[in-house]
Amino acid sequence: MDQNDETNPVALPERPKKDSDAPEARSNREKSKLEKAQKKSQAAKQPKPAPPKKEKVPNVPAAPIDPESIFKEGFLKSVYNEKSSKRVVTRFPPEPNGFLHIGHSKAIAINFGFARYHHGVCYLRFDDTNPEAEEEKYFTAIEDMIQWLGFTPYKVTYSSDNFDKLYELAEALVRKDGAYVCHCTDTEIKLQKGGEKGTAGPRYACPHRDRPPEESLAEFRAMRDGKYKPREAFLRMKQDLTDGNPQMWDLAAYRILEKPHHRTGHKWRIYPTYDFTHCLCDSFEDISHSLCTTEFQLSRVSYEWLCDAVEVYKPMQREYGRLNLTGTVLSKRKLLKLVEDHHVRGWDDPRLYTLIGLRRRGVPPGAILSFVNELGVSTALTSIQIIRFEQSVRRYLEQTVPRLMLLLDPIPVIIDNLPDDYVEEIELPFSPKDPSFGNHTVPFSKTVFIDRIDFREVDSKDFFRLAPGKSVGLLKVPFPIKATSFEKDEKSGLVTAVHADYEKPEDGSTSFKKPKTYIQWVGSSPAHSSPINAEVRIFNPLFKSENPDAAEGGYLNDINPASEEIYPNAMVEIGLEEIRRRAPWPEEEGEKNVKKGEAGWETVRFQGMRVGYFCMDRDCDGDKVVLNRIVSLKEDAGKGS
Numbered sequence: 001m002d003q004n005d006e007t008n009p010v011a012l013p014e015r016p017k018k019d020s021d022a023p024e025a026r027s028n029r030e031k032s033k034l035e036k037a038q039k040k041s042q043a044a045k046q047p048k049p050a051p052p053k054k055e056k057v058p059n060v061p062a063a064p065i066d067p068e069s070i071f072k073e074g075f076l077k078s079v080y081n082e083k084s085s086k087r088v089v090t091r092f093p094p095e096p097n098g099f100l101h102i103g104h105s106k107a108i109a110i111n112f113g114f115a116r117y118h119h120g121v122c123y124l125r126f127d128d129t130n131p132e133a134e135e136e137k138y139f140t141a142i143e144d145m146i147q148w149l150g151f152t153p154y155k156v157t158y159s160s161d162n163f164d165k166l167y168e169l170a171e172a173l174v175r176k177d178g179a180y181v182c183h184c185t186d187t188e189i190k191l192q193k194g195g196e197k198g199t200a201g202p203r204y205a206c207p208h209r210d211r212p213p214e215e216s217l218a219e220f221r222a223m224r225d226g227k228y229k230p231r232e233a234f235l236r237m238k239q240d241l242t243d244g245n246p247q248m249w250d251l252a253a254y255r256i257l258e259k260p261h262h263r264t265g266h267k268w269r270i271y272p273t274y275d276f277t278h279c280l281c282d283s284f285e286d287i288s289h290s291l292c293t294t295e296f297q298l299s300r301v302s303y304e305w306l307c308d309a310v311e312v313y314k315p316m317q318r319e320y321g322r323l324n325l326t327g328t329v330l331s332k333r334k335l336l337k338l339v340e341d342h343h344v345r346g347w348d349d350p351r352l353y354t355l356i357g358l359r360r361r362g363v364p365p366g367a368i369l370s371f372v373n374e375l376g377v378s379t380a381l382t383s384i385q386i387i388r389f390e391q392s393v394r395r396y397l398e399q400t401v402p403r404l405m406l407l408l409d410p411i412p413v414i415i416d417n418l419p420d421d422y423v424e425e426i427e428l429p430f431s432p433k434d435p436s437f438g439n440h441t442v443p444f445s446k447t448v449f450i451d452r453i454d455f456r457e458v459d460s461k462d463f464f465r466l467a468p469g470k471s472v473g474l475l476k477v478p479f480p481i482k483a484t485s486f487e488k489d490e491k492s493g494l495v496t497a498v499h500a501d502y503e504k505p506e507d508g509s510t511s512f513k514k515p516k517t518y519i520q521w522v523g524s525s526p527a528h529s530s531p532i533n534a535e536v537r538i539f540n541p542l543f544k545s546e547n548p549d550a551a552e553g554g555y556l557n558d559i560n561p562a563s564e565e566i567y568p569n570a571m572v573e574i575g576l577e578e579i580r581r582r583a584p585w586p587e588e589e590g591e592k593n594v595k596k597g598e599a600g601w602e603t604v605r606f607q608g609m610r611v612g613y614f615c616m617d618r619d620c621d622g623d624k625v626v627l628n629r630i631v632s633l634k635e636d637a638g639k640g641s
Contacts, residue, residue, distance in 0.1 A: 067373055071117040075377045076110070079318045080118060085288040088120025092146070092153075093278065096126050097133035098332035100145050102353040102368070102389070106323040106382075109372045111291055112151035121154035123285055127278070128160050129271050131261040145355045149365045150589030159277050160263045162284055166272050167224075169280060169310045170235060170253060174217045178309045179253055181219035182208045182236045193249050203241050206250065223256055224270050230256045237276070239305060247302040251275045279303040280312065287315040293322035294379055320377050326546045327386040328353050329555055343559055344542070350628050351542040351563055361539065362602050362615025362630040365589035367396035386541060390631045397605065397613045397630065400586035402430035402437050404575050405475065405520035406608030406627075408536055408567045410449040412524070413466075413498045415481060418446040423525055426476050428575065440575045443525035444477050449571055454519045455498055457486065464517040471503060473518035475609075479504045480515045520609045522571045531571040534625040537617070538565040570627070572608070580604045580616070605630065 070076055080088075092111045094100065100108075115122040124146060128134055143156065173179045182189070184206055190196070194203045208216075216235075223233050235254035243249070253276040260266045279302075282290050290303075297319045307314035329335065330353060338344050338352070347354055350361030358368065371392040375382055405428075424444045430437035450466065459467035466472045471480040481500040489496050505512060522531040543558045545551055551558035584591040584603030591603055604616040612633050617626040 067369065068113075068117055070110075070373055070377045071114060075320060075379065076114060079289060079291070080114075082318075083288065083316050085120075087288065088115050088118040089123070089154075089286055089288045090115045090120065090291060091123040091125050091282065091285060091287055093125045093127045093159075093281075094142050095130070095133075096128055096135070096138040096142060097130065098138060098335070099141050099347050099354045099356055101330045101335075101355060102325055102358065103323045103330055104145075105149065105355065105368050106372050106375075106377075107291075107293070108146060108149055108151065109369055110320065110377060112146070112149075112153075114289065114291065115154075116151075120288070122151070123155050123157055123287075124153035125157045125159065125281060125285070127274065127281075128158050128261070128263065129274065129277050130257070131259045131271070132257055134262055136262065141356060145359075148355070148359060148590040149369060150592075157281075157285065158263060159272075159281050160261060162277075162281055163264060163268060163272075165284065166277060166280060167270075169312075170272070170276070171217060171220065173237070173253075173310055174220055174235070175213055176309070177213045177238065179235055179237050180206075180209055180211055180213075180216040181223065182206050182234045182250075183232065184208070186231070193246065203249065205241060206236065209236075209238060209250070220254070223254065224268075226269055228256055230258060232256070235270075237302075237306065237309075239302065243301070245298050245301050247275070247298045248305065251302060275299065275302060276306065279306050279315070279317075280310070282315045282317075283307055283312045286313065290315045290317040292317065292319055294319040294381070295322065319379065321380040321382050323372070323375070324381060324383045325353055325386060325389060326383055327541055327543060327548070329543075329548055334555060337556070338542075341556075343556070350537070350539050359602055360618065360628070362605055362613070362628055363393055364396065364400070364586060364605065365591060366400075366586065367393045369589065370396050385546065391634070394613065394631050394634060397607065399434075400588075401605045401607055401613065402575075402579055402585065403432070403607045403609055404430075404579065405442075405522055405573045406536070406611050406614065407449055407451045407520065407522055407531075407571045408538075408611060409452040410522065410531075410569065410571045411452050411455065411495055411498060413448050413450055413481065413483075413500050413521075415446050415448070415500050415502050416484070417501045420446055422446050423523075423527070428476055428573075430575070430579075440578055442573050442575060443523040443528040443530050444474070445523045445525045447524040448474065448521045449524065449531060450474075450498075450519055450521050452495070455483070455486070455495060457495065465519055466498065466500075471513075471515045473515040474521045475518050477521075478510075479512055522573050528574055529577075530574045532574060532576055532625055534570045534572050534627050536567040536570040536614070536627045536629070538567070538612075538629045539563065540565070572625070572627070576604075576606070576625070579606050602628075607633075 066072070090111045092108055094104065112122045124143065126139060146153065170179065184192070191200050192204055192206055194200055219233065220235055222228065223235070233256065234252045236250045237253050239248040239250050241249055252273050254270045254272055256269055257271050258269060261268060300317045300319070303317050304314055324330070335347070335352065335354065339347055344351055348356040348360045350357055371389060374392055375384065422445055425441040426444045427439050427441050429439050454465040456463055456467045459470055466483050468483050468485065471482040473480045480503045482503055483498055483500045485499045486495050487497040488494065503512060524531065540563050541560055542563045543555065544560045545558050548555035548558040579585065581597065583599040584594050585605045591599065594603065601616040601618045601620055606614055608614050610633065613630040614627045615630055617628045619626040
């Protein structure tokens with residue numbers, strides 16, 4: 001192309017005219033627009049058809065999550081498919097050196113639930129190989145918690161049952177040159193493994209690793225017979241130092257401990273380690289699926305290595321992600337510090353997330369299992385906020401416990417236009433949604449109590465409860481009351497009594513102006529033993545942050561000074577007595593076979609209207625009633641007047 005072509009414009013052909021540009025086409029378009037406008041005007045004059053009526057959705061609880069869903073799908077289904085044994089045998093193997101916490105509930109639900117779902121059995125095996133840390137109270141509490149969660153072990157066994165057999169296999173391993181006695185210090189052993197995080201140099205073998213098997217056998221027996229003191233000698237497995245897995249770097253199999261064992265007494269001075277004991281006890285009990293948390297994933301190699309080395313049946317180990325709760329501490333050492341320093345009442349303090357603490361707080365066992373089921377099971381670590389746990393518990397309680405009227409800070413309301421001896425029995429349902437909960441009656445009298453927050457000395461537009469000159473409804477009472485005056489304490493400035501009138505029409509009619517709000521109340525009637533006085537304990541998070549360990553100065557500096565609020569003069573309606581007789585609420589899991597009248601205090605659960613969910617505490621004594629708040633109502637967050 002010539003360069004001049006860029007500067008010489010080329011003439012474009014003329015755009016042909018469309019038919020719509022013609023006068024006839026324009027006329028047709030205008031006519032069409034006019035016809036559409038006329039039709040639209042006529043349609044506007046026609047009456048609009050009534051919209052279809054929406055069907056009222058019945059107020060019924062949502063269908064519960066299938067309690068077996070975690071075994072029907074996902075990780076646990078794949079584990080079973082990998083080894084679909086004719087007889088499923090699992091085990092829950094806790095160390096009896098502390099109380100179980102919320103994280104253990106997942107392990108219990110998985111191991112016992114997996115076996116139950118597949119019509120198998122689950123052992124409770126106490127891994128009692130460290131007499132220095134074990135106490136009888138832990139054995140008892142662990143078994144009690146498993147029963148409480150609704151599971152019954154096939155057998156209760158102990159690792160110590162197998163001490164003789166384990167020792168024999170240890171000697172056999174030494175004879176096969178699969179283990180040796182080591183006299184290195186802790187520091188030397190760390191250096192052999194490359195030091196902290198491998199920063200001390202390459203790994204190297206212990207100088208005792210190549211001693212003849214006969215010499216190691218003699219030294220092992222010397223350990224047993226008392227020649228050495230603790231930490232002067234260990235039996236170590238001869239594994240593979242070239243393996244990249246630290247669980248193959250000659251782990252200890254036996255160590256010396258001089259404290260007598262709670263079951264075997266002074267018979268042994270040497271005790272097998274977890275790494276030597278666990279897989280072999282699994283083998284002895286014919287465990288088909290050894291299910292543990294992912295912190296033992298690297299241990300699977302040594303687990304299988306040892307079973308092969310001593311030529312015993314090798315179970316299948318698989319690992320799932322453990323459950324961790326943020327905003328609290330679960331470490332046994334840290335929990336012990338909280339107890340010893342009296343930051344909490346004890347191991348069962350309702351602010352702790354030990355299982356005995358959750359039970360005392362009133363959390364039902366079924367709510368814990370439902371929570372685990374909601375989370376599902378995978379190989380990922382599950383870190384859950386406390387608020388998520390409480391939401392799950394709240395949903396569970398909403399459908400399973402009755403409702404009562406509870407006043408945290410009561411003040412009397414004297415209804416001046418009622419006779420002094422006036423008493424009317426008011427029928428209340430225990431549940432507005434479930435008629436099977438039944439009804440009960442409470443006395444309405446000249447003097448009733450309301451909560452202090454439900455009265456204001458000076459009214460305002462955004463306040464819908466009781467104030468001078470304002471009417472309010474008392475729940476289920478036929479007619480409203482209107483405040484006329486109030487009394488105050490001069491020193492404290494607090495209202496001590498409210499005076500009101502009962503707005504029952506004088507002509508005997510039942511028509512009246514419906515008040516905007518109905519509030520809870522408790523009537524005063526000695527003949528009905530009403531009200532029931534109570535001490536109410538409101539529990540808030542024990543720590544101020546989501547990660548107490550990261551707080552400056554450590555977790556003890558993160559303790560919430562307002563973690564417990566006590567209302568010593570609370571009142572509850574007399575329906576509590578029937579709730580107590582009919583406990584447990586609900587009759588599920590480990591509480592479903594409890595006889596009426598024999599249920600623990602914590603099974604007396606109810607919703608305190610507009611306040612929260614509560615249970616009775618074991619500090620109840622005679623006429624003294626102590627209530628623990630389980631969780632708040634979801635409406636509490638940001639709730640206005």
